[in-house]
Amino acid sequence: MHPTQFSSGDVIADRRADYARMLAENGEHEAAVELMEQALELVPDWPAGLLRLADYAEKAGLTAKAVPALRRLLDLDPEDLFGAQLKLALLGAEEVPDQPPSRYVEALFDDYAERFDTALVEKLDYSVPQKLARLIVEQADRDFGLAVDLGCGTGLFGAEIRDRVRRLEGFDLSANMLMKAEEKGHYDLLAKADLSLDPATSGLFEAELESGRADLVSAADVLMYLGDLANAFALAAMVAKPEALFAFSVEDAGEGDGFILAPSLRYAHTEQHVRQRLEENGFELVELTRTTIRMDGGKPVSGILFLASRMA
Incomplete structure (x- = not known):
């Protein structure tokens, strides 16, 4: 839950919500639902309270109570800061959206930025930056004039590739993540950008991302926060020179031709979906490798690393 509107x-409503939280922490989710319902009788339009009610109800197997709470939350917050649409999709009450709400993703990573490196690298054994950089060097042992790091986060991939590029530019939706990346000093330019938008119509990238100038485009561990990859790959194609490399990772959805929304609220993509979007945007696959990209709940998360080349 994002740190907004906790109270x-x-x-009295806050006190009941606190008791509900303690019950939920002890696994007593049905009792927690009852207390949250009592709290919401006093403040029916409390977004964080509706989110808690939906969460406890889902864990108690009370979908019929979770769904109305999430729908009400979405009515109160059309920008969907709390990701209610994604949660409704997981419950089977809505179609899986092609993209997550931008405000949800932005708030998620603004909140996560301060502890991101410690949580991801030290606790979850996150290895995509090193593995992706190694894949690039193995297939193209050369230096690059300009690398554009899409969804750069705190700059973990930038640190791995910096000594191979003359100029490194990073773009991310989260201002707090960009601040952490700036502290590391690896990037020549950092700017805010939303990879979910259509670059041809948004105008968002015109100032920072001029067409056809990057020798290397990367998207390390960011595409799982997008569903359909059409817009992200169109952006990569827009900024890449002919024969530029495009290196990225996805969570592996297994067989099929699309993408799925996982219980983690991240998207996983099939190899076929990635291949199709690459071809549509003028990329030719150079190499792919399946690997474990991180741990989650003590279990390995399977992913695919891709390296593609922009066709002349």
């Missing part, structure tokens, strides 16, 4: 503004 309902009503002391």
